[in-house]
Amino acid sequence: MACIEARGLRKSFGATVALDGLDLKVEEGRILGLIGPNGAGKSTLLNAVLGLIPYQGDLTVLGLDPWAARDQLMREVCFVADVAVLPRWMRVGQVLDYVGGVHPRFDRAKADSFLARTQIKKTSRIGELSKGMVTQLHLAIVMAIDAKLLVLDEPTIGLDLLYRKQFYDTLLNDYFDRRRTIIVTTHQVEEIQQILTDVMFIHHGRIVLDSSMEEFEARYVEVTPRPERLAEARALGPIHERKVLGRSILLFDRVDRERLAALGEVRTPSIADLFVAVMGEGPAQGARA
Amino acid sequence: MSSPANVESLGEPQVDRPAALPATQPFYWSVRRELWEHRAVYIAPLVVAGVVVVGFVIRLASLPQTELAVASLPTAPQASNLERPYAIAAAAIIFCALIVGVFYCLGALNNERRDRTILFWKSLPVSDLTTVLSKAFIPLITLPVVVFAITVVTQLVMLILGSAVLLVNGLDPATIWTHWPMLRMSVGLLYCLAILTLWYAPIYGWLLLVSGWARRMPILWATLPLLGLCLVERIGFNTSHIVALLVYRLQGFVSEGFGTEVHGKVIDHLAFLTPGRFFGSPGLWLGLVAAVAFLGAAVWLRRYREPG
Numbered sequence: 001m002a003c004i005e006a007r008g009l010r011k012s013f014g015a016t017v018a019l020d021g022l023d024l025k026v027e028e029g030r031i032l033g034l035i036g037p038n039g040a041g042k043s044t045l046l047n048a049v050l051g052l053i054p055y056q057g058d059l060t061v062l063g064l065d066p067w068a069a070r071d072q073l074m075r076e077v078c079f080v081a082d083v084a085v086l087p088r089w090m091r092v093g094q095v096l097d098y099v100g101g102v103h104p105r106f107d108r109a110k111a112d113s114f115l116a117r118t119q120i121k122k123t124s125r126i127g128e129l130s131k132g133m134v135t136q137l138h139l140a141i142v143m144a145i146d147a148k149l150l151v152l153d154e155p156t157i158g159l160d161l162l163y164r165k166q167f168y169d170t171l172l173n174d175y176f177d178r179r180r181t182i183i184v185t186t187h188q189v190e191e192i193q194q195i196l197t198d199v200m201f202i203h204h205g206r207i208v209l210d211s212s213m214e215e216f217e218a219r220y221v222e223v224t225p226r227p228e229r230l231a232e233a234r235a236l237g238p239i240h241e242r243k244v245l246g247r248s249i250l251l252f253d254r255v256d257r258e259r260l261a262a263l264g265e266v267r268t269p270s271i272a273d274l275f276v277a278v279m280g281e282g283p284a285q286g287a288r289a
Numbered sequence: 290m291s292s293p294a295n296v297e298s299l300g301e302p303q304v305d306r307p308a309a310l311p312a313t314q315p316f317y318w319s320v321r322r323e324l325w326e327h328r329a330v331y332i333a334p335l336v337v338a339g340v341v342v343v344g345f346v347i348r349l350a351s352l353p354q355t356e357l358a359v360a361s362l363p364t365a366p367q368a369s370n371l372e373r374p375y376a377i378a379a380a381a382i383i384f385c386a387l388i389v390g391v392f393y394c395l396g397a398l399n400n401e402r403r404d405r406t407i408l409f410w411k412s413l414p415v416s417d418l419t420t421v422l423s424k425a426f427i428p429l430i431t432l433p434v435v436v437f438a439i440t441v442v443t444q445l446v447m448l449i450l451g452s453a454v455l456l457v458n459g460l461d462p463a464t465i466w467t468h469w470p471m472l473r474m475s476v477g478l479l480y481c482l483a484i485l486t487l488w489y490a491p492i493y494g495w496l497l498l499v500s501g502w503a504r505r506m507p508i509l510w511a512t513l514p515l516l517g518l519c520l521v522e523r524i525g526f527n528t529s530h531i532v533a534l535l536v537y538r539l540q541g542f543v544s545e546g547f548g549t550e551v552h553g554k555v556i557d558h559l560a561f562l563t564p565g566r567f568f569g570s571p572g573l574w575l576g577l578v579a580a581v582a583f584l585g586a587a588v589w590l591r592r593y594r595e596p597g
Binding site: 013047050052053054070071072074075078079080081082085086087088089090091094097098099101102103104105 | 310311312313314315317318319321322325326404405406408409411412413414415416593595
């Protein structure tokens, strides 16, 4: 069963079209990175998936219509919009009591054991905790909820590198079990590339790239041709070319790796490189899966 | 609840989950959450009660002869004079609770959007209806109950203090207890709280709605547009129906709920109460309809508006 399936998903705010007939399918057990420039429709898409906004078109999440069955869906779905949004006036113990009181899938013992590994005291107010501690608390709550889908919308915004890394490492090591589905949006693409199983680019309210990481690695190759082979490399039709320290780096889609290796040094591009290639040159060029 | 670590094949329907989830009590926990956040709901009336008791002690200390004289004469006019501090105590606590209720409602649906915690609340399986109702529960149920309990206890404390003064002066406090209208005052207080709350329900509903609608300064949005309407009507049509309507909403429970005017004093004779007329007045029922409409709109707004 697909975890999320959307067909012709539309949403506009006044004259601004946020989702423009978007199609999407996310299978269960994937860790999907949803990448797009500001205003591309990432948050709107996630809000629709979470039943936070009405939309046009077909959308099914875990077999439910998220807008109509939102309360039911929230028992299966967990989301973090920004780790810093926990209520500052609340005490740590109160948050845990409250979540335990309203969420049927919250395992208090699990949250307690996770918090026991941190410096966080149950009696502290959240406003007194450092930003890193609030992140750990939010993580403890999320990880104690036995959700089928976890949505992370820029969860680590404003956090320093150490906490961002800790956040993703903990999620991957202690939470992800290949049955849950995780969707992440972030501007720090390079930090999550290693944990993703799938990547999607969204632009102008449409999905412009949809690929598993295996496919991504098989499909895209970056070459730094030796200067004398540059013209030869260009003739193979790169989808993007950039200059680093005076040398050209060419990005190819579906071109034989052996053949490119003969021209110079080859490597798998980062998601960020492909993102620049696809978004920078206009999404119409060839990248559509 | 820890999930089995073994890997299941992708796409296989998950049959291992129990069909029945443990029962949760979202409404109960939502109300508790409100009381955690807004401790003023019970602390402010308690502080007022404390101030009242302090004032009463000063009165007992400075004017023991009055108390003693009155206690020896348990006739109607003196009794009414003696009751005055008790009535003032009740009125002060009720007034304090009204102010707390107004400010509570103005913040209830506004703060969560301003500090963006709404994104956290909405990530939990608590419906917008439950959330709004739990917030309406505070001024409509919690505050009247808190006021009743604190007032009755305060009045008892005052009565005991008064008796103690009599005993110290070698007088028998039995008269004060046998003639004291404790039950009558409590029934009167209960009635007063009930009609006040029902009458003001649309005001609380309106404040909650504005709280959920206004981006900032809900207190201005809740009041200034009404003032503007009054002005337009006054200047444009030279009439003042809206003013009359607002004044009726603020004061109407007095004329509908009590037989004669009760200046400052909370009813000392149950004969003044006119529940029949109060519950038969269209003003009450129209107000309740408006309250339901405002709360419904607040639920709709919280559901439809994009969070954050």
